[in-house]
Amino acid sequence: MSLFPRFTQECAPIFRLFDEYDRQAFRDLDGQFKSIRSFTPKFDVKETKTHYELHGELAGVEQKNINIEWTDNNTLTISGRHEYQKKLDHQPTVEDETSANTSKDTSVAKQSEKKDVAKQTESSNAKYWVSERSVGEFHRSFAFPARIDQDAIKASLKNGILSIVIPKATAPQARKIYIE
Template structure:
């Protein structure tokens, strides 16, 4: 049984409007261009976030799978800009049988000429390295009551909007 209907899977690129192909090619180009222009050897990635505005607050929900709470920093860089940054490292559970460094069989051992074992990766799809995302809010926010939680790889941040200052009358003496 196929996961997608036959009409969905096609090698015929004419099924998609040219604008989608252009956008896809631009996305592939920009990703490859970013990798070749990096000055440092530091890996970076961009986690995906959903931002929802409610009447009295903003809710941010971001995907940070495998990242621990201690590896994430949240701060305001100015009155209306929230920055979320952190890092993710690739780690593996050592297999008991000694032949593979991962229970999923992602790697296998290969002997170097000097006799030391080296892992051969067949697929590297997980996002690792440092990340930083900044979010600017169009209205003043209450920085003192921001709440954040990280559960099941989802970072949730609630940023309350600042209460409108009521006008007050000043008495002239």
């Protein structure tokens, strides 16, 4: 029995197209809908005779922001969040404008100060042309068809890849019950 049907693999390009459409459609709504930003990390699931292996792409997600838990006997849930700060360009304010009533000496001094400040902040005030990295919250659940040994699971995060090894539980041994 296959854990995931072949249909899912055949339709993957269509699902990626829908994901890309969603990313582009809501790209400019960062501030308004920040709470609903989410993404779906890609996972590979492999089954062997003794265990299952999950390998998921979580580039940029810190270990402390990942939660792995069992929701029932055979369902593993992986959730978390990826935060990414981007600063908006500096907007001029009233304080930035020079007053028309100031003397020429004062305005020359202010202009030289502004040039020094501009040199210092030039590299820090970058303007984003494209922002394609996945940010927000994610939530994935995996249901396993076989019994799982929940106490022997091992998880690691290395180079942006979350690896989880989930051992299968041994079949319960038949026990004969004696009648007294």
